[in-house]
Structure formats: C-alpha cells, structure tokens
Amino acid sequence: MIKIVSYKDNKFILDEILNNTTQFEYDEVNKAVIEILKNIKENGDKAVLEYNEKFDGVKLNSLQVTKQEIDEAYFDNISLELRNSLELAHKKIKEFHEKQKRNSFIDTNTPNKIVGQLINPIEKVGIYVPGGTASYPSTVLMNAVPAKIAGCKEIIMVTPPGKNGKVPANILAAAKIAGIDKIFKVGGAQAIGALSFGTETIPNVYKIVGPGNIYVAMAKKMVYGQIDIDMIAGPSEVLIIADKTANYRYLAADLLSQAEHDKFATSILVTTSEELAKKVQKEIEIQLNQLPRKEIAETSINNQGRIIIVNDIKDACYIANKIAPEHLELAVKNPFEILGYIKNAGAIFMGEYSPEPLGDYMAGPNHTLPTSGTAKFSSPLGVDDFIKKSSIIYYDKNALKELKNDIINIATSEGLDAHANSIKIRFEDK
Numbered sequence: 216m217i218k219i220v221s222y223k224d225n226k227f228i229l230d231e232i233l234n235n236t237t238q239f240e241y242d243e244v245n246k247a248v249i250e251i252l253k254n255i256k257e258n259g260d261k262a263v264l265e266y267n268e269k270f271d272g273v274k275l276n277s278l279q280v281t282k283q284e285i286d287e288a289y290f291d292n293i294s295l296e297l298r299n300s301l302e303l304a305h306k307k308i309k310e311f312h313e314k315q316k317r318n319s320f321i322d323t324n325t326p327n328k329i330v331g332q333l334i335n336p337i338e339k340v341g342i343y344v345p346g347g348t349a350s351y352p353s354t355v356l357m358n359a360v361p362a363k364i365a366g367c368k369e370i371i372m373v374t375p376p377g378k379n380g381k382v383p384a385n386i387l388a389a390a391k392i393a394g395i396d397k398i399f400k401v402g403g404a405q406a407i408g409a410l411s412f413g414t415e416t417i418p419n420v421y422k423i424v425g426p427g428n429i430y431v432a433m434a435k436k437m438v439y440g441q442i443d444i445d446m447i448a449g450p451s452e453v454l455i456i457a458d459k460t461a462n463y464r465y466l467a468a469d470l471l472s473q474a475e476h477d478k479f480a481t482s483i484l485v486t487t488s489e490e491l492a493k494k495v496q497k498e499i500e501i502q503l504n505q506l507p508r509k510e511i512a513e514t515s516i517n518n519q520g521r522i523i524i525v526n527d528i529k530d531a532c533y534i535a536n537k538i539a540p541e542h543l544e545l546a547v548k549n550p551f552e553i554l555g556y557i558k559n560a561g562a563i564f565m566g567e568y569s570p571e572p573l574g575d576y577m578a579g580p581n582h583t584l585p586t587s588g589t590a591k592f593s594s595p596l597g598v599d600d601f602i603k604k605s606s607i608i609y610y611d612k613n614a615l616k617e618l619k620n621d622i623i624n625i626a627t628s629e630g631l632d633a634h635a636n637s638i639k640i641r642f643e644d645k
C-alpha cells in the first residue's frame with residue numbers, strides 16, 4: 216500500500232526520496248556493463264549474437280530488420296486503428312518539434328567583418344528503443360522525429376530482438392512512419408556498445424539517444440566522451456500536486472500510469488488535503504487489482520510511492536522543485552496560478568484533463584525527459600539534441616588592424632608569444 220506521510224511531522228521525507236537510489240546493485244551492474252562493452256568492442260557481431268541469446272533468449276542469424284519485415288508490420292500486422300493513431304501522433308509530434316528548428320545566422324552589421332553561427336545536423340545518430348518489459352512505438356516517434364527535423368543523414372535504431380526474434384510490429388510500423396529503415400535487433404548495454412564502437416553489421420554513430428533500463432543507462436554513461444549522449448533517462452517518475460478539488464480516482468490512475476512502467480518507477484502525490492490522501496490510497500489498491508502489470512506497479516508503489524501531506528501549495532511547489540520530477544501534474548483549482556512557482560520539472564501537466572499519458576503519446580512535446588532530479592539542469596529531448604553549432608569568423612585587414620594591439624596585449628600577458636606573433640606578422644613590412 217502507498218505510504219502517507221506528513222511533511223510537517225517528517226521533514227526528512229524529502230531526503231529519503233532524494234536519496235532513494237539504493238535499489239540498484241550499482242557495483243554489480245557496473246561490472247557487468249564494463250564486461251559487455253569490452254566484449255562488443257573486441258568481438259563485434261559475434262558478441263552481440265551471444266548476448267541476444269543470453270539476455271533475450273533468442274538465437275538470430277541476422278541482426279538487421281529487413282525492409283519487407285518493416286512493410287509487413289505497417290501494412291499487415293497492425294490494425295488500421297492503431298496505424299491511424301500512430302500517424303496522428305507522428306503529425307502532432309512533428310508539428311511541435313518543427314517549432315524548435317534553429318537557423319544559422321551571420322551578423323553583417325559592419326562592412327569589414329562578419330561573425331556568425333552555422334547550424335549543422337549531427338550526421339550519424341543512434342536511437343535506443345526499449346523493449347524489455349513493454350514495447351514503445353511512441354518512443355520510436357519521440358526519438359526519431361526531432362532527428363529527422365534536424366536533418367540527421369543516418370539514423371540507426373536499435374531495440375531488443377523481441378520474442379522469437381521478431382521486433383514487435385507496432386515498433387516497426389512506427390519506425391516506418393518516422394522514416395527509419397536501418398533497424399538492428401539488439402538491446403541493453405550491448406546495443407550501446409555496438410553503436411559506439413560499430414560492429415561488422417551495425418554502424419557506429421556520433422550520438423546515442425533514448426531511454427532504457429539500468430544496463431542501458433550505465434552503458435550510455437560509460438561511452439559518453441567517446442560519443443555524445445542525450446541524457447540518462449532512468450525509470451519513469453510522476454509527482455502530482457493536488458488540492459482538495461482534485462478527483463481522487465484520476466489521481467490514483469495517474470500515479471499508477473507511471474508505476475506500471477518499471478518496479479523502480481516513482482509515483483508521488485503531494486496534497487493539502489488529508490481526506491483526499493486517504494481516498495487516493497484506497498483507490499490505488501482497487502485500481503491496482505485491475506492491471507495486467509499489477510506486479511510491477513505494486514512493487515513500484517510500495518517501495519517508491521508516497522503521499523505527502525503539506526500545509527499549503529507553496530510547500531508542495533518547494534517539494535516538487537527539490538525532487539525535480541520527470542512529470543509534474545498540477546491537479547489544483549487554477550494550475551496557471553501556481554505555474555510561476557515551478558522551476559524544476561521535465562514536463563508540466565496543467566489541470567484535470569491534461570493527464571500524463573496525454574504527453575506520453577499525443578500532445579506533441581517529447582516524452583523523453585530528464586529523470587532522477589536532472590530536470591534541475593537538463594531539458595526534454597528535442598531538435599537541439601540532434602544539431603551542433605560552428606562559429607564563423609571573417610575579418611578583413613582593416614578590421615583586424617583595429618583590434619591588433621588589444622589581441623597582442625592579452626596574448627603577451629598569457630605568455631603566448633606565438634599567438635601575438637600570428638597577429639603581428641600580418642602587419643610587418645617584408
């Protein structure tokens with residue numbers, strides 16, 4: 216059962232939540248991931264195929280999904296209703312992310328010098344689509360759409376091989392909708408290794424994006440530096456701020472929606488109403504019994520779930536900002552009134568009819584969001600993750616002459632005579 220605590224009587228609850236990273240056996244996972252990455256680097260496809268057998272229980276002859284498999288998934292193996300829903304989600308995600316596009320600029324205000332910024336897409340990117348305990352066509356769209364809009368030339372998707380060595384049709388259909396045709400059947404840390412080092416069949420990339428379990432997250436952390444990564448998107452989280460006007464059935468449903476992702480997921484309700492807290496606690500038990508993924512959701516709710524009772528909404532916002540949740544729902548009478556108090560959250564859902572799953576699938580903003588408090592300093596996945604910038608500097612002789620002495624002064628003070636000389640030499644008589 217989800218625990219109810221009073222913030223007034225137990226200020227330590229915040230520390231307890233913030234330090235709640237002990238569930239993972241970090242050392243063991245760390246050791247396993249180092250071993251997997253090393254093996255992939257040394258043995259390429261052979262190691263990938265062995266891990267597919269070991270961790271996913273499938274023996275494959277070929278790692279790449281064929282064009283025929285992708286077409287069959289889209290045309291024959293999903294319902295027309297699902298295909299239409301995925302197409303609509305794609306359209307809405309695309310519309311939102313189109314607005315994030317940046318342009319190069321040059322500043323030509325002065326005639327004899329130009330400074331500017333050139334935007335280029337990252338040429339080769341890898342997209343990890345999780346597939347261990349559920350299949351996520353929505354994650355295919357959320358990761359692929361911004362990469363496409365940015366103009367990445369090569370987008371390589373990796374995902375666990377699926378039962379019987381077949382990637383689920385909904386994943387392949389979403390990939391077709393997003394325009395991705397290079398898909399490889401490999402999951403976990405081995406997928407991250409393959410994309411980082413390249414194997415005989417899987418190309419290496421410059422950046423890997425996408426969420427995954429602890430093995431995926433740890434592997435991304437380890438390869439960062441050799442290649443870039445988007446973020447460490449860990450187990451899902453939702454924090455709901457609710458006043459007495461909120462509907463307890465909706466709140467229970469929303470807390471469970473994230474709990475069912477992962478037994479390490481976190482669902483927290485912060486409310487000013489003790490009566491509401493008790494109702495939500497009871498309702499969660501009722502709704503849990505109807506979930507096919509009851510075991511995962513129940514473990515998550517029992518271990519990480521909390522209902523925190525606070526004196527006022529300002530305390531609730533303080534707690535939310537400290538936790539910096541991936542998803543924050545404002546289930547209060549006027550959510551716009553308190554929006555100004557919110558500083559740290561991946562995505563903010565405003566009011567009764569904007570539940571978290573709306574953002575998971577359809578609203579348009581990305582659902583790959585910072586977790587584990589990283590919303591304090593990082594942002595949702597977006598087009599910016601797939602571009603890079605180069606500065607442009609053009610000065611003619613007159614413009615350089617104007618700055619000549621100042622550059623030499625600073626270079627000399629740094630003891631860097633070759634720098635000073637690079638300027639001086641251009642103004643010396645031969």
Ligand SMILES: NC(=O)c1ccc[n+]([C@@H]2O[C@H](COP(=O)([O-])OP(=O)(O)OC[C@H]3O[C@@H](n4cnc5c(N)ncnc54)[C@H](O)[C@@H]3O)[C@@H](O)[C@H]2O)c1
Pocket residue numbers: 247270271344345346347348349351354375376401402403404426427428429430431448449450451476477480582583584
């Ligand atoms: N933030 C987001 O946008 C978002 C979206 C979807 C899912 N998620 C999260 O992604 C995660 C998905 O996790 P998942 O496990 O379902 O799928 P996953 O694809 O991340 O992991 C499955 C892979 O893990 C590897 N693995 C399993 N057990 C292992 C072991 N003992 N040793 C080494 N490797 C092992 C296997 O190779 C398997 O293919 C969940 O936490 C979910 O909440 C996040």
Ligand SMILES: N[C@H](CO)Cc1c[nH]c[nH+]1
Pocket residue numbers: 351353354450451452541575582583
């Ligand atoms: N809520 C997840 C991110 O934490 C994303 C997702 C995909 N499908 C359903 N939900």
Ligand SMILES: [Zn+2]
Pocket residue numbers: 451472473476572575
């Ligand atoms: Zn979700």
